[in-house]
Amino acid sequence: MKTTPVTKDDLTRSVLAVPPLARSADFSPDTVQNRAIVRHLEAGGVTTLLYGGNANFYNIGSGDYASLLDMLEGVAAPDTWLIPSIGPSFGLAMDQARWLRGRDFPTAMVLPMNGQATPAGVETGLARIAEAFGRPVILYLRAENYLEPAALARLVQAGMVTAVKYAVERPDPLPDAYLAALCEAAGSDTMVSGMGELPALAHLRDAGLTAFTSGSVCVAPNLSMATLAACRGGDFTKAARLRALFLPLEELRNALNPIRVLHEAVRLAGIAETGPLLPMLSNIETAHHQAIGAAARELLAADRALALAA
Numbered sequence: 001m002k003t004t005p006v007t008k009d010d011l012t013r014s015v016l017a018v019p020p021l022a023r024s025a026d027f028s029p030d031t032v033q034n035r036a037i038v039r040h041l042e043a044g045g046v047t048t049l050l051y052g053g054n055a056n057f058y059n060i061g062s063g064d065y066a067s068l069l070d071m072l073e074g075v076a077a078p079d080t081w082l083i084p085s086i087g088p089s090f091g092l093a094m095d096q097a098r099w100l101r102g103r104d105f106p107t108a109m110v111l112p113m114n115g116q117a118t119p120a121g122v123e124t125g126l127a128r129i130a131e132a133f134g135r136p137v138i139l140y141l142r143a144e145n146y147l148e149p150a151a152l153a154r155l156v157q158a159g160m161v162t163a164v165k166y167a168v169e170r171p172d173p174l175p176d177a178y179l180a181a182l183c184e185a186a187g188s189d190t191m192v193s194g195m196g197e198l199p200a201l202a203h204l205r206d207a208g209l210t211a212f213t214s215g216s217v218c219v220a221p222n223l224s225m226a227t228l229a230a231c232r233g234g235d236f237t238k239a240a241r242l243r244a245l246f247l248p249l250e251e252l253r254n255a256l257n258p259i260r261v262l263h264e265a266v267r268l269a270g271i272a273e274t275g276p277l278l279p280m281l282s283n284i285e286t287a288h289h290q291a292i293g294a295a296a297r298e299l300l301a302a303d304r305a306l307a308l309a310a
């Protein structure tokens, strides 16, 4: 596992994969199946694994946190960058940050707190969490005005925030005045497009962002990495052609539930037995399995065709 401090190159080198977490029937993390997911990603060239929403880190208890991260560390390749999430509540994030201080993870992502948060409180909270951790954190920003642009600039300047996973959903990704203000204040190279392949092209082409996160990369790592390479090479026609291959699965994810659909898609594509989703989530209803399986297998087939052609 990469243990050196985060650089801008680290953010752009790889799609930031946001994998599901495989569990056994008793909800314990399944080492063999998580290794299969990680190997599938690494074989497709992915070097950054961000365990957050798709792994249902929102619902992980403090008592299970250490053994879960030990397991993930054990399955990741030596040069893979593993980013655990902390929070979403301030108290839980502080407990996890104090514990992470004694470990080698270069950063951690602070999950968004819904409802019980104010912009000023978020600024104070991020500063305290980064101080307790002793390292800068990644902010997962999902709501308009969650943090003031000037506050983000202060936190970046102070070395407390290293990047932002920007995931404020809009009918069209751009124009986005809030994203523009955050980029203006803190630099667009701090902002990572955080909603998968669909909005990533507009964010990378027109808003100056340089990296994106993805869940469907866990089915099609070669295609997602090729999309990133095409964007970074300025070939947005090619990037759009590659992105189109993700549409059937992404549309199902958006229509039903992104986390629940991805969890089942990885299983139905034959990549790993993902098992049960940890409460408070639950697995998607079997009525949707046929459509999810078909979209996932089609995407995986396209991924394999690309890998063979390379």
Ligand SMILES: N[C@@H](CC=O)C(=O)O
Pocket: 018, 053, 054, 194, 195, 196, 197, 213, 214, 215, 216, 258
């Ligand atoms: N939510 C997006 C990006 C990851 O956070 C996805 O799952 O594709």
